[in-house]
Every structure is written in C-alpha cells, then in structure tokens.
Amino acid sequence: MNKRVIFKWVFTLFFISSTTPLIAEDTIILSTHLTKERYDYKVTFTIMQEAFKRNGLKLILKPLPGLRALVEADRGRTDGDAHRIDGILEKKGLHNLIRIPEIQQVVHDYAWAKKDISLKNGWSELSSYTVAVHLGTVFVSEKAKAYAKWVAAVGTTRQQFKMLDAGRVDLVIATLSNADILKTELRDSGIRRIYPPLTSLPIYTYLHKKHSTLVPKIAESLQAMKMDGTYQRLIQNVQ
Numbered sequence: 001m002n003k004r005v006i007f008k009w010v011f012t013l014f015f016i017s018s019t020t021p022l023i024a025e026d027t028i029i030l031s032t033h034l035t036k037e038r039y040d041y042k043v044t045f046t047i048m049q050e051a052f053k054r055n056g057l058k059l060i061l062k063p064l065p066g067l068r069a070l071v072e073a074d075r076g077r078t079d080g081d082a083h084r085i086d087g088i089l090e091k092k093g094l095h096n097l098i099r100i101p102e103i104q105q106v107v108h109d110y111a112w113a114k115k116d117i118s119l120k121n122g123w124s125e126l127s128s129y130t131v132a133v134h135l136g137t138v139f140v141s142e143k144a145k146a147y148a149k150w151v152a153a154v155g156t157t158r159q160q161f162k163m164l165d166a167g168r169v170d171l172v173i174a175t176l177s178n179a180d181i182l183k184t185e186l187r188d189s190g191i192r193r194i195y196p197p198l199t200s201l202p203i204y205t206y207l208h209k210k211h212s213t214l215v216p217k218i219a220e221s222l223q224a225m226k227m228d229g230t231y232q233r234l235i236q237n238v239q
Helices: 003-019 039-053 068-074 088-092 122-128 138-147 157-165 209-228 230-236
Strands: 027-032 058-063 080-085 097-099 105-113 130-134 150-154 171-175 192-208
Touching: 027 039, 027 068, 039 058, 039 080, 039 105, 039 192, 039 209, 039 230, 068 080, 068 097, 068 192, 080 138, 088 138, 097 209, 105 157, 122 138, 130 138, 130 157, 138 150, 138 192, 150 157, 157 171, 192 209, 209 230
Parallel strands: 027 058, 027 080, 130 150, 130 171
Antiparallel strands: 080 192, 097 192, 105 171, 105 192
C-alpha cells in the first residue's frame, strides 16, 4: 500500500470521526419544545428515563424552540420527540415518527387571570381577551389563536406570567405545575386560576421510524411502571 492510499484512508477515518456525533449506540436523544425549568419537562424526563433504562438505554433530552423539536425528530436528526399530543403528525404533515401508544402523562391546561373572568363555556369565551401561551404548545396555541382577541407566544412560562402581572395580556394559559412563579416572586400578584381547565390532554412520546422495534418495548415498560408503582413514585418525587 503506497503512501497516497494510506493518506486517503487516514483522512477518511478522520472525516467520519469528526462528523459523527460522539453519542454511544445505547443512548437515545429526544428533542422537546419544553424548557428545563418546567415541571412537565422534569416529569417527562423522569418517566421516560426509567422506561428507556429498562431497555438498556440512556436518555438525553434536547430542548429546541417551538416546532423545531418536532421537525428535527421527523428528519431523524434526533431519535424522536419526547412530549406531544396525539394527532400532531397529521396536523403537521409529518410521516417519519411513530407514537408510543402508552400515555406518558395527562396535562391539564388552565387559564390564569388577575381580573374576575368566567370561562365556563371554554375556549369560545376567549374572544374578548388577549392571551399569552408557551411557544411550541401546538394544541393550546392553535385553540387560543382561533378564539382569542390576540395571542402572544413566548419562550417560558415565567414570561407568560410576567406579561400578565404587567397588564400586557388579560390571560395566561398554563398548567398548574408550571405556575411555580406564583409561589415566589408573584405570590402577592393576585393572579388566580380559572376553573374548570380549558383542556385535559394525554401526552405521548414519539420515536423516529428507525426505532420502530423499540416502540412496543417502551410501551410495555410504561405499562409495567404503572402496574408496579414506579410511575406514581417517580412523579411524586419530581420537584
């Protein structure tokens, strides 16, 4: 083998190693629109980490803004999307993801306000109000845009509640678990939750089709976790 052939071979090996992510084969990377400080991010990671661990896999969550998390998963740049509603693929015209059929968690979205507002008839009563939603929450964003006077989509729930406290919007739509700011810096703000919840949605994890054989295994692990008490114990320990 002459020096030119050896050089080409070494260069090829270097190129491959420099362009391939340094992630072990037993690691799953799921993109998510959730930000790390959110309670539902922590629940998602805790539950799915255990489900993948039972299959010999390490889980990494990769936060990405808005719908980019879903698109990156559909293109195979991540191994899937960690936290989405049923029907999201049809809504967005995506074809490369498979829904793990076992429910990961159920999310209850409430409206929050400083004013005395009644929303007993649900979304249709938003027509007189301006609303702040979390960027990337597809169902909630679409519903708010369909009914509210005006909608601001922002990157964090903290931004949502800050806008509400400053009078820049009339309402915020968020889960109870993501309203922790009301226990700290906004505890005297007068912001309160409006009953009943606007929606209660089951949440699922999606995997890229290259992991199709893993889908039923993760579903079985989630079912087993619920049966053996692990699921409830893990959620209770999330801070």
